[in-house]
Amino acid sequence: MEEITKDAPERSLNFIEEIVEEYIAGGGKELQTRFPPEPNGYLHIGHAKSICLNFGLAKRYGGKCNLRFDDTNPVKEDVEYVDSIKQDIKWLGFDWALERYASDYFEQLYDWGVELIRKGRAYVDDQTQEQIRATRGTITEPGTNSPWRDRSIEENLDLFARMRGGEFEEGSRVLRAKIDMAHPNMLFRDPILYRIIHASHHRTGDKWCIYPMYDFAHGQSDSIERVTHSICTLEFAVHRPLYDWFIEELGIFPSHQYEFARLNLTYTIMSKRKLLLLVQEGYVNGWDDPRMPTISGMRRRGYTPAAIRAFAERVGVAKRDNVIDLGLLEFSVREDLNRAAQRRMAVVNPLKVVITNFSNCSTENIRCVNNPEDESAGTREVPLTREIYIERDDFMEDPPKKFFRLSPGNEVRLRYAYLIRCDEVIRDPSTGEIVELHCTYDPQSAGGGSSDGRRVKGVIHWVSVPTAVEAEARLYSTLFTKENPDDCAPDKTFLDHLNPESLVVSRILMEPSLASAAVGETFQFERIGYFCKDADSTDGGSVFNRTVTLKDSWGKQQ
Ligand code: ATP
Ligand code: MG
Numbered sequence: 001m002e003e004i005t006k007d008a009p010e011r012s013l014n015f016i017e018e019i020v021e022e023y024i025a026g027g028g029k030e031l032q033t034r035f036p037p038e039p040n041g042y043l044h045i046g047h048a049k050s051i052c053l054n055f056g057l058a059k060r061y062g063g064k065c066n067l068r069f070d071d072t073n074p075v076k077e078d079v080e081y082v083d084s085i086k087q088d089i090k091w092l093g094f095d096w097a098l099e100r101y102a103s104d105y106f107e108q109l110y111d112w113g114v115e116l117i118r119k120g121r122a123y124v125d126d127q128t129q130e131q132i133r134a135t136r137g138t139i140t141e142p143g144t145n146s147p148w149r150d151r152s153i154e155e156n157l158d159l160f161a162r163m164r165g166g167e168f169e170e171g172s173r174v175l176r177a178k179i180d181m182a183h184p185n186m187l188f189r190d191p192i193l194y195r196i197i198h199a200s201h202h203r204t205g206d207k208w209c210i211y212p213m214y215d216f217a218h219g220q221s222d223s224i225e226r227v228t229h230s231i232c233t234l235e236f237a238v239h240r241p242l243y244d245w246f247i248e249e250l251g252i253f254p255s256h257q258y259e260f261a262r263l264n265l266t267y268t269i270m271s272k273r274k275l276l277l278l279v280q281e282g283y284v285n286g287w288d289d290p291r292m293p294t295i296s297g298m299r300r301r302g303y304t305p306a307a308i309r310a311f312a313e314r315v316g317v318a319k320r321d322n323v324i325d326l327g328l329l330e331f332s333v334r335e336d337l338n339r340a341a342q343r344r345m346a347v348v349n350p351l352k353v354v355i356t357n358f359s360n361c362s363t364e365n366i367r368c369v370n371n372p373e374d375e376s377a378g379t380r381e382v383p384l385t386r387e388i389y390i391e392r393d394d395f396m397e398d399p400p401k402k403f404f405r406l407s408p409g410n411e412v413r414l415r416y417a418y419l420i421r422c423d424e425v426i427r428d429p430s431t432g433e434i435v436e437l438h439c440t441y442d443p444q445s446a447g448g449g450s451s452d453g454r455r456v457k458g459v460i461h462w463v464s465v466p467t468a469v470e471a472e473a474r475l476y477s478t479l480f481t482k483e484n485p486d487d488c489a490p491d492k493t494f495l496d497h498l499n500p501e502s503l504v505v506s507r508i509l510m511e512p513s514l515a516s517a518a519v520g521e522t523f524q525f526e527r528i529g530y531f532c533k534d535a536d537s538t539d540g541g542s543v544f545n546r547t548v549t550l551k552d553s554w555g556k557q558q
Contacts, residue, residue, distance in 0.1 A: 014316055014317035015260075015317060015319060016053065016057065016229070016231060016258060016260060016317050017057070017060070017317075019229070019258060020057055020061055020229060021061075023228065023229070024061065028228065030063065030064075030226070030228065031057065031058060031061050031062070031063025031064070031228055031229065032058075032063055032064050032065075032066070032225065032226055032227045032228045032229070033054040033055075033057055033058050033063065033064075033065045033066075033227065033228075033229050033230075033231060034054065034065060034066040034067070034068045034100075034222065034225060034227050034230065035047075035050060035051050035054045035055065035065060035066075035067055035068070035089070035096070036068045036069075036070045036218070036221075036232075037067075037069060037070065037085050038069070038070045038071070038072075038073070038076075038077065038272075039069050039070075039071055039077045039078060039079075039081035039082045039085060039202070040073070040076040040077050040078075040081060040272060040276075041081060041272035041275060041276055041287075042081065042084050042085070042088070042272075042275070042287040042288075042292075042294045042295070042296055043084070043085055043088045043089075043294060043295045043296075044270050044272075044275065044292075044293045044294050044295065045263065045265065045268075045270070045293045045294075045295070045298065045308070045311075045329070046262055046263040046264075046270045046293075047088075047295070048092060048295055048308050048312060049262075049263040049312045049315060050231070050233075051089055051092055051094060052092070052094075052308075052309055052312035052313070053231060053260070053312070053317060054231055055089075055094040055096075056312075057229070057231075058097075063228075064097035064098075065094070065096055065097060066096055066097050066098045066099070066100055066225055066227070067085075067086070067089065067096035067098070067099050067100070068100045068101065068102065068221060068225065069082060069085075069100070069101045069102065069103075070102050070214070070217070070218065070221075071101050071102055071103050071201070071202065071203065072102050072103070072211050072212055072213070072214065072217050073197075073211065074197060074199045074200060074201035074202065074211065075197065075199050077201075077202055078202055079202050082202070084287070084296060086099075087296075088295040088296060088299075091295065091299060091305055092295065092305050092308060092309065093305045093306075093309065098225070100221070100225060101203055102212075102217045102218075102221050103201060103203045103204050105217070105220065105221055105224055106204060106207075106208055106212070108220070108224065109212045109216065109217060109220060110164065110210075112216075112220060112246075112250055113160060113175055113193055113194060113212075113216075114157065114160065115250065116177065116193070116249065116250075117153060117156045117157055117160060117175075118153060118157070119249070120153060120178065121177060121178050121179075121249060122156070122175055122176065122177050122178055122193060123146075123148060123149055123150075123151050123156050123175070123176060123178050124148065124151065124155075124156050124159040124160055124163065124173055124174070124175055124176075125146045125148045125149070125173065125174050125175075125176050125190075126148050126172070126173050127146055127147075127148065127174075128171060128172075129171060129174070129192075129195070132146070132174070132176075132192065135181075136181075136186060136189050137181070137182070137186075137189065139186065142181060142182035143181040143182065143189045143190075144181060145181050146176070146190070149178065149190070159173065160175055160194075163175070163194070163196055163209075163210050164208070164209070164210050166198070166209045168196055169196070169198075170196050170197060170198050171195075171196065172196065173196060174192045174193075174194060174195050174196070175192070175193045175194040175210075176190045176191065176192050176193060177190055177191050177193055178190060179191070179245075185238065185241055185242070187215070187238060187239060187241075187242050188241070188242060188245070191213070191215055191216075191242065192213050193212060193213055193215075193216040194210045194211065194212055194213070194216070195210065195211060195213065196209055196210055197209065197210070197211050215239060215242050215243070215246070216246065218230075218243070219242075219243040219244075219246050219247055219255060219257070220246060220247070220250070220252065222255035222257075223247055223250075223252045223253040223254070223255045224252075224253075226253050226255070227255045228255065228256070229256065229258060230243075230255050230256060230257045230258070231257075231258050231259075231260065232257060232258075232259055232260075233259060233260065233261070233262040234259045234260065234261050234262065234319075234320075234321060235262075236257065236259055237259045239257075240257045240259070243255075243257050244257075260317045260318065260319065261317075261318040261319060261320055261321045261322060262321065263315060263324060264321065264322065264323045264324065265293065265323070265324050265325075265326050265329065266323055266324070266325055266326045266483045266484070267326050267478035267479070267480050267481075267482070267483060267485070268293045268326060268478075268479070268480070268485075269293070269480070269485050269486065269494055270293060274494060275287070275292065275293075275294065277495075278292070283495070283498060284479070288300045290302075290474070290476055290534075290545045291476055291478075291479045291502050291503065292479070295308070300532075300534065300535070300545065301476070301532060301545050301547050302333075302337075302522040302530060302531065302532025302545055302547030302548075303333050303547065304333070304336050304337065304340070304522075306336045306340075307329075307332045307333040307335070307336035307337070308329075308332070310332045310335065310336065311328065311329050311332040311333075314328060314332065315328070323483075323484070326478065330548050333530070333547065333548050334530070334548055334550070334551075337522060337524065337530045337547065337548070338373060338524070339373050339374070340371075340374070340522075341371070341522050341523055341524045341530055342370045342371050342377055342523055342524070343368070343369065343370060343371055343372070343523065343524045343525075343526050344510065344511055344513065344514055344523045344524070344525055344526070345368075345382065345415065345461045345462060345463055345510070345511045345525065345526050346461075346463065346471075346473075346508050346509065346510040346511065346514070346525040346528065346531075347389045347390065347391050347461065347462070347463050347468075347508065347509045347510075348391065348473065348506055348508050348528060349391055349392040349393065349506075350389035350390070350391070350392065350463075350509050351389065351390055351391070351392040351394075351395055351434065351436075351437065352387060352388075352389060352435070352436045352437070352465065353387070353388050353389070353390050353420070353436070353437045353438075353439050353462075354386060354387055354436060354437070354438050354439070355386050355387075355388065355420060355439050355440065355441050356386075356423070356438050356439065356440055357440045357441060357443075358384075358385070358386040358441060359386065360386050362385075362386075363383045363384065363385050363464070363467075364383070364384045364385075364417075365381035365382070365383055365384075366381065366382050366383070366384050366416050366417045367379050367380075367381055367416065368380055368381070368382050368415070368416045369416070380513055382416070382464075382511050382512075382513070383464045383467050383512065384414070384417050384418075384462075384464055385464040385465060385466055385467070387464070387465035387466070388414070388462045388463060388464050388465060389462065389463045389464075389465060389468060389509050390406070390437075390460055390461070390462050391460065391461065391527075393405075394406055394412070394458075394460040395407065395422070395434075395437060397425060397434070404457040404458035405458045405460055406420070406422050406437070406439075406458070406460065407422060408422050408423075408424075408425060409421070409422065409423075410422060411442075411456045412456060412458040412459070412460050413445075413448075413456055413458065413459045413460070414441075414459075414460065414461075414462045415459055415460065415461045415462065415526060417446065417462075418441040418442060418443070418445045418446060419441065419442045419445040419450055419456055420439040420440065420441045420442075421439055421440055421441075421442075422437050422438075422439050423438050423439060423440055424437070424438035425437060425438075426438065460527070461525075461526045461527050461528075463509050463510060463511050464511075467511075467512045468509040468510065468511075468512075469509070469510045469511070469512055469514055469515045469542075470507055470508070470509055470510075470541070471507070471508050471510055471514070471541060471542040471543065471544055472505060472506075472507065472508075472541060472542070472543045472544070473505070473506045473507070473508040473531065473543075473544050473546060474503060474504075474505055474534070474543065474544070474545050474546065475503070475504045475505070475506055475546045476502060476503055476545065476546055477499060477501055477502050477503075477504075478499055478502060479498065479499055479502045480494070480497045480498060480499055480502075481497050481498075481499045482497040485497045508525075508544070510525075514542070515542075517533045517542065518533065519533050519534065519535050519537055520532065520533065520535075521533050522547060524550075527550065528549075528550065529546050529547070529548060529549040529550050530546070530547040530548050530550075531544040531545065531546055531547060532544065532545050532547050533545075
């Protein structure tokens, strides 16, 4: 046990870990889990939770985790999704033991369908899916038997073979289990095992025109892979008895299913169907739009795998549905980037400052610390000149008491450089707008001191005018304005809660070292937030995504 838990953080076990530890204590061996995405969309933060859980358990307890694509619906699935899913899992820092597809098992699953027919446990039903739905009954009333329920085994075998052979139209027949049309669990009322779909499959092509249903594919696929702990979300709890029923009827490896609460986040939707709609209808710019809750979107935005893993760990594993505050995810991102991201200076909303006693033709290189949290990140030089930009918000002509930044007659420190005092405010004569400040600096105040030992509280960031590099900044807010975007009036949908200001584009002026930043690199722009260079950058100009803001201490005080 020592060995196994050594790199796990100090915390109490979650209930799934308790189950696994009991299994091991009871002599259970070869812990096997799997992550089973349907390749019908990109992975999102909810999947990340499931990935961290399944791969994390295997890692912690010396087991294995397979990646299994649940590719039983050819109409909605695509290799594009398969590829993105593999990339995202690897990026998160996990590797699967085996890469498998439910479609690898189509022949075996078909044989099991035949086996159930032979045992008198399945039959071909000529009713339409609508008729089948209409005769299922309700929770309080039993369903009615299909007129085709008592077909002979021979006839069923013949029809099922001909279904496979492509003789019948889509929707004309299904294979159903013969269980009990009055069963209290509605899923046991002769569930559909196979349906006819005449569509090409991304792996099996046109080999098959009948496809197994989830309930007939999932448990058996687990069993084939000797999955010991099949972990899924709570809505599948009601499927568990059926999962067990097939395994028992077929007498195959006894996989077991365990359920945990799915991850829900405020201001976020996670249904793949809805995310697909956002992409298809152009509400966002693709699956990897940095506002999307997808792993690819978060990667592009500058979230790190370590931050997402830490978030998943903090969320824990719950037995009951709940909603997690988006702030917790952002906290995890800040925490990781604070440790890892290099600091740079950039100004979002510039106000020009002329340092009147600074020589017009000289540049002084100011030594700046790259990351106060990590000495090994070293230092860099940033040029200081007579003309600089500061943030417009860092100046107030008529400041309230606790405003420690620049104001007329007051001093502030330029980050890593000198104290400057504001002597004069220059306005545009026609509009009255402040266009420039005239300041003087204290040449004795380099490196935190001052000529007479006076102390100044405020420190502001700055960029030198002649060397400033302009870039596009994409400032993101939540994609939805409502904590629960799905909580709608009857005539509204989640689309009515889209935030029109979820993306604000702004010009920023950056210190020259950022001209050579690489796509995907993340920085802390001092006092502003974390920013990641976007792939839309060209030789003509860089684009930076705001990954997450810093906490605004001034905003908090007010
Ligand atoms: P959707 O209904 O949006 O298509 P899904 O659950 O069907 O999502 P899958 O591709 O089938 O998506 O999911 C793969 C695995 O990820 C499943 O085991 C599923 O339970 C898990 N998963 C999906 N969404 C979440 C979530 N929000 N929180 C935790 N686990 C999730
Ligand atoms: Mg699914």
